Amino acid sequence: MENFDVIIIGGGPSGIITGITGKKQNPDKSFLMIKEDEKGLVPCGIPYVFHDLEGVKQNEMGPKGFIKAGGQVEIDQVIKVNSDAKEIATKNGQKYSYDKLIFATGSSPIIPKFIDGYDLEGVRYIRKRYNYIDELRSDLQHKDKIVVIGGGFIGVEVAEQMAKYKDKDVSIIEMEKHCLYQAFSPDFAKKSDELLTSAGVNVVTGKKVKKIIGKDGKVIGVKMEDGFKLDAELVISAIGFVPNTKLAKESGLELNQNQAIRIDNYLRTSKDDIYAVGDCSGTHGFITGRTDNIMLASTATAKARVLGYNLFNIKLLRNFYGTLSVFSTEIQGKAFASAGAIEQTAREADVSFVTGKFKTMDRHPGTIKDASEIEVKLIVSPGNGEIIGGELCGGKSAGEMINIIALAIQKAVTVYELVSFQIGTHPLLTSAPTKYPLIKAAEDAIQKIESS
Amino acid sequence: MENFDVIIIGGGPSGIITGITGKKQNPDKSFLMIKEDEKGLVPCGIPYVFHDLEGVKQNEMGPKGFIKAGGQVEIDQVIKVNSDAKEIATKNGQKYSYDKLIFATGSSPIIPKFIDGYDLEGVRYIRKRYNYIDELRSDLQHKDKIVVIGGGFIGVEVAEQMAKYKDKDVSIIEMEKHCLYQAFSPDFAKKSDELLTSAGVNVVTGKKVKKIIGKDGKVIGVKMEDGFKLDAELVISAIGFVPNTKLAKESGLELNQNQAIRIDNYLRTSKDDIYAVGDCSGTHGFITGRTDNIMLASTATAKARVLGYNLFNIKLLRNFYGTLSVFSTEIQGKAFASAGAIEQTAREADVSFVTGKFKTMDRHPGTIKDASEIEVKLIVSPGNGEIIGGELCGGKSAGEMINIIALAIQKAVTVYELVSFQIGTHPLLTSAPTKYPLIKAAEDAIQKIESS
Numbered sequence: 001m002e003n004f005d006v007i008i009i010g011g012g013p014s015g016i017i018t019g020i021t022g023k024k025q026n027p028d029k030s031f032l033m034i035k036e037d038e039k040g041l042v043p044c045g046i047p048y049v050f051h052d053l054e055g056v057k058q059n060e061m062g063p064k065g066f067i068k069a070g071g072q073v074e075i076d077q078v079i080k081v082n083s084d085a086k087e088i089a090t091k092n093g094q095k096y097s098y099d100k101l102i103f104a105t106g107s108s109p110i111i112p113k114f115i116d117g118y119d120l121e122g123v124r125y126i127r128k129r130y131n132y133i134d135e136l137r138s139d140l141q142h143k144d145k146i147v148v149i150g151g152g153f154i155g156v157e158v159a160e161q162m163a164k165y166k167d168k169d170v171s172i173i174e175m176e177k178h179c180l181y182q183a184f185s186p187d188f189a190k191k192s193d194e195l196l197t198s199a200g201v202n203v204v205t206g207k208k209v210k211k212i213i214g215k216d217g218k219v220i221g222v223k224m225e226d227g228f229k230l231d232a233e234l235v236i237s238a239i240g241f242v243p244n245t246k247l248a249k250e251s252g253l254e255l256n257q258n259q260a261i262r263i264d265n266y267l268r269t270s271k272d273d274i275y276a277v278g279d280c281s282g283t284h285g286f287i288t289g290r291t292d293n294i295m296l297a298s299t300a301t302a303k304a305r306v307l308g309y310n311l312f313n314i315k316l317l318r319n320f321y322g323t324l325s326v327f328s329t330e331i332q333g334k335a336f337a338s339a340g341a342i343e344q345t346a347r348e349a350d351v352s353f354v355t356g357k358f359k360t361m362d363r364h365p366g367t368i369k370d371a372s373e374i375e376v377k378l379i380v381s382p383g384n385g386e387i388i389g390g391e392l393c394g395g396k397s398a399g400e401m402i403n404i405i406a407l408a409i410q411k412a413v414t415v416y417e418l419v420s421f422q423i424g425t426h427p428l429l430t431s432a433p434t435k436y437p438l439i440k441a442a443e444d445a446i447q448k449i450e451s452s
Numbered sequence: 453m454e455n456f457d458v459i460i461i462g463g464g465p466s467g468i469i470t471g472i473t474g475k476k477q478n479p480d481k482s483f484l485m486i487k488e489d490e491k492g493l494v495p496c497g498i499p500y501v502f503h504d505l506e507g508v509k510q511n512e513m514g515p516k517g518f519i520k521a522g523g524q525v526e527i528d529q530v531i532k533v534n535s536d537a538k539e540i541a542t543k544n545g546q547k548y549s550y551d552k553l554i555f556a557t558g559s560s561p562i563i564p565k566f567i568d569g570y571d572l573e574g575v576r577y578i579r580k581r582y583n584y585i586d587e588l589r590s591d592l593q594h595k596d597k598i599v600v601i602g603g604g605f606i607g608v609e610v611a612e613q614m615a616k617y618k619d620k621d622v623s624i625i626e627m628e629k630h631c632l633y634q635a636f637s638p639d640f641a642k643k644s645d646e647l648l649t650s651a652g653v654n655v656v657t658g659k660k661v662k663k664i665i666g667k668d669g670k671v672i673g674v675k676m677e678d679g680f681k682l683d684a685e686l687v688i689s690a691i692g693f694v695p696n697t698k699l700a701k702e703s704g705l706e707l708n709q710n711q712a713i714r715i716d717n718y719l720r721t722s723k724d725d726i727y728a729v730g731d732c733s734g735t736h737g738f739i740t741g742r743t744d745n746i747m748l749a750s751t752a753t754a755k756a757r758v759l760g761y762n763l764f765n766i767k768l769l770r771n772f773y774g775t776l777s778v779f780s781t782e783i784q785g786k787a788f789a790s791a792g793a794i795e796q797t798a799r800e801a802d803v804s805f806v807t808g809k810f811k812t813m814d815r816h817p818g819t820i821k822d823a824s825e826i827e828v829k830l831i832v833s834p835g836n837g838e839i840i841g842g843e844l845c846g847g848k849s850a851g852e853m854i855n856i857i858a859l860a861i862q863k864a865v866t867v868y869e870l871v872s873f874q875i876g877t878h879p880l881l882t883s884a885p886t887k888y889p890l891i892k893a894a895e896d897a898i899q900k901i902e903s904s
Contacts, residue, residue, distance in 0.1 A: 013885060013886050016886060017886055021895075024899075042816055042817050042879070042884065044816075044877070044878060044879050045816060045817050045820075045879045048820070048879055048880070052820070052821065052880075053817070053819060053820070054819075058817055058819040059817050059819070060817075061817075061886075065886075286874075296885075297877065297884075297885045297886075298874065298875050298876055298877045298885040298888075299874060300885070301885040301886055301888075302872050302873065302874045302875070302885075303872075305871050305872055305891070305895075306871075306872045309871065316868055316871060316872070317868070318872055319869070320872075323874070324874040326874060326875055326876030327876060328876045328877070328878040328881050328882070329878055329880075330878065330880045330881060335878075335880075335881055337876055337878075337881075339876060364494055364496075364497060365494050365497050365505070365510055365511050365512075365513075367505060367506075367510040367511070368497075368500070368504070368505070369504065396848065396849060396880075396881055397848060397849050397851060397852045398881070399849060399876070399877075399878055399880075399881025399882045400849045400852040400853045400856065400881075400882060401852045401855075402876045403853075403856050403875050403876060403882075404852065404855050404856050404859055406873075406874060406875055406876060407856055407859050407860060407863075407865070407873065408859060410873065410874060411859075411863045411865060413859070413863060416768055416769070417771070419757050419758075419761065419768060420754050420755075420757055420758045420768070420770055420772075421754065421858075421859065421862065422738075422750065422751060422754045422775065422776040422778060422858060422862060423750050423754070423778055423855050423858055424750055424778030424779060424780045424789055424791060424851070424854045424855060424858060425496070425749065425750045425780070425851075426496060426780040426781055426782065426787075426789075426851055427494070427496050427497045427500055428500070428504075428781075428782040428787075428848075428851075429780050429782060429787055429789075429848055429850070429851025429852075430780070430851045430852060430855075432494065432749075433465060433748075433749045433750040433752070433753040433754075434465050434468060434469055434513075434517075434749075434753055436750075436753075439757070443473075443757075447476075
């Protein structure tokens with residue numbers, strides 16, 4: 001039986017980054033990654049293989065960096081973990097012993113077994129699997145009526161991409177009053193609905209799917225609880241993901257209420273020398289302090305780096321607890337991004353807040369050719385002025401601007417500090433220094449704190 | 453004699469922002485701004501009026517926001533300040549008394565009186581004056597051989613813009629071995645030289661101008677100290693700016709060695725109730741702690757906000773001392789940005805540092821259509837891992853990414869923290885979470901600290 005110092009189960013972003021970081025920190029230790037599929041995909045790139053990218057090949061991701069760092073990779077599946085003997089067994093009949101074992105088993109789409117018709121031919125998911133997505137991409141070419149169930153990021157992005165084929169009739173169904181409602185306050189979310197509509201997507205919100213209708217075993221439509229019907233040749237269910245924790249559970253690891261592996265701040269599970277990272281591991285809200293359910297590659301890789309550095313001893317102190325969800329997307333060329341608390345989540349978690357808002361152009365003067373409007377909303381704790389969340393809507397730079405807000409939240413920056421924040425501005429790249437939107441939104445928040 | 457609670461001398465970005473912020477904080481106080489020209493210009497937008505913008509009109513800037521907030525504006529010039537009587541006199545014969553007086557008198561181009569021929573017809577400057585720039589813009593249309601002296605930001609941007617007229621022959625002369633050498637380390641600065649060359653600019657570096665050659669009182673060329681000559685019908689001297697402090701000096705205010713008004717951390721001058729803000733006021737390096745000479749609208753507005761809040765009492769604590777220079781520009785569609793220390797300035801100020809570098813694509817997968825390369829260099833204090841500077845070269849998002857670095861420097865963020873920094877990423881907007889360049893550069897710096 002071959003022994004490895006570290007065995008990583010899974011080859012997604014968290015497995016890869018744990019492997020690379022861990023191996024670089026511990027060049028003398030042996031690292032094995034066991035992954036099920038030969039080829040992987042950039043998870044957040046998947047929606048774009050349906051239109052903007054030429055195919056799945058353009059979105060391939062693999063453990064090249066891990067191998068280059070000296071790690072070994074096997075295509076196989078772990079079927080049993082014996083945590084007492086510190087041994088694992090695989091589907092191909094291999095056995096390995098380990099010193100440290102890492103669950104990086106990821107997540108899978110929720111299968112809506114509670115919806116009648118979920119198992120009809122023509123009901124598909126956004127699985128993070130190369131061959132499945134490749135097949136779905138081909139299949140798509142012959143389907144003209146498409147219904148996406150679920151208006152989260154994946155659903156919205158997939159619908160937007162599919163609507164770029166002008167001959168297709170694409171609808172999206174969301175039960176909340178707007179799509180992207182987990183990440184944006186109503187005014188921002190409304191804007192994204194409008195853009196999605198202008199992209200040619202039929203946006204159906206505030207409705208719940210009752211049934212997927214079939215004929216001869218094939219999907220022909222979707223019926224809502226209020227009786228409203230949509231024809232469909234292809235239904236894509238994008239109602240969320242669940243952690244892949246069957247093996248973890250069988251191995252005796254504790255799970256949380258979301259079926260994610262329970263971990264501490266250094267990614268340790270309830271069993272010695274077993275760690276969990278990425279989508280299969282539990283998260284706590286950075287602001288709310290409560291268990292939540294965030295599955296993002298960016299969060300996964302942040303955890304993976306902490307784990308990679310700290311596998312054999314705590315070398316890199318982690319001085320924060322909790323997952324800051326930083327979301328971004330683009331709809332019809334308009335970027336939407338949010339970080340930390342938004343109005344709904346703050347209210348729901350009973351966190352006091354004021355908002356600071358500002359809207360301006362993202363170039364200066366605004367007459368610069370590629371200028372577009374940028375709108376900021378900061379969510380601020382009125383007690384001490386700390387920034388606890390933010391939302392952005394604007395040009396592509398919003399994708400990095402949200403990371404300024406993310407850093408501000410993580411470093412407990414207050415709006416009082418932000419007011420004299422020394423920034424860089426340039427006509428062709430940013431808003432004017434006199435109207436820099438984060439600073440102006442901070443001023444607005446201060447005014448609201450003072451008058452409250 | 454009319455009395456105002458606050459009188460601001462100057463209507464540039466620092467005057468405007470001090471006025472707006474101060475008036476909003478003190479709605480009951482009366483504010484007067486005295487400015488010399490009816491119309492103003494967005495300072496950093498000036499290079500772009502020569503080509504990308506349709507004209508100076510598209511780059512106009514004025515105190516509209518200040519007037520809207522309730523401030524009063526007079527077009528006039530202050531010629532005398534009596535700080536004992538707290539009175540001022542203007543060119544138009546007006547007299548005003550004040551409670552608080554603010555110098556926001558800005559800066560002017562250095563006139564190279566030490567270069568023979570500086571006063572020939574056809575030698576021009578990048579003055580921040582509407583009519584002058586409008587005239588220069590018209591004049592430019594009839595001039596085909598243009599020589600820009602000085603490869604700082606203004607010089608580089610003006611040269612790049614003028615080279616966009618394909619019939620013009622544009623050269624730039626810089627005495628350092630690269631243009632933009634005050635803001636970028638040699639490898640980055642070299643890249644900007646190359647892009648400038650590919651833009652059609654004849655880049656002449658490492659040479660010093662000895663003489664501007666004239667005939668019949670008009671410029672016909674420029675001669676270098678080594679004898680090298682360039683023909684010229686128009687010479688634009690862009691060798692830097694000097695603070696406008698003649699009035700301040702006459703008023704008895706202390707100046708520093710750069711002829712800037714000496715101020716403390718709350719913008720107070722050596723005389724009670726007189727403040728100075730923006731280019732006319734002195735700066736200290738955030739990292740070096742020494743007097744320096746930074747004149748940027750972004751820095752000016754940051755100071756102006758501190759002043760605006762604190763005019764009548766210290767309401768907004770300023771918990772940093774010193775000016776963080778954050779620079780950005782774009783050459784041939786490539787953004788260049790830097791913040792804080794760079795290799796040369798750190799070395800010169802005897803600040804220990806290591807560098808962390810990383811290069812990747814700014815979209816993920818890199819096959820996304822508008823992906824461009826992004827390169828990061830972090831300057832890090834090896835003692836505690838604090839980020840003290842950074843440079844970026846890449847797509848337009850670099851304009852906001854540099855503000856993540858700027859915030860990190862201002863909040864003393866370490867590379868150890870940056871490694872587990874929770875960021876937002878999206879295929880169409882940013883680098884991959886597995887390769888986010890600021891995090892990877894932080895990792896590189898850690899490795900260098902450990903192996904040093």
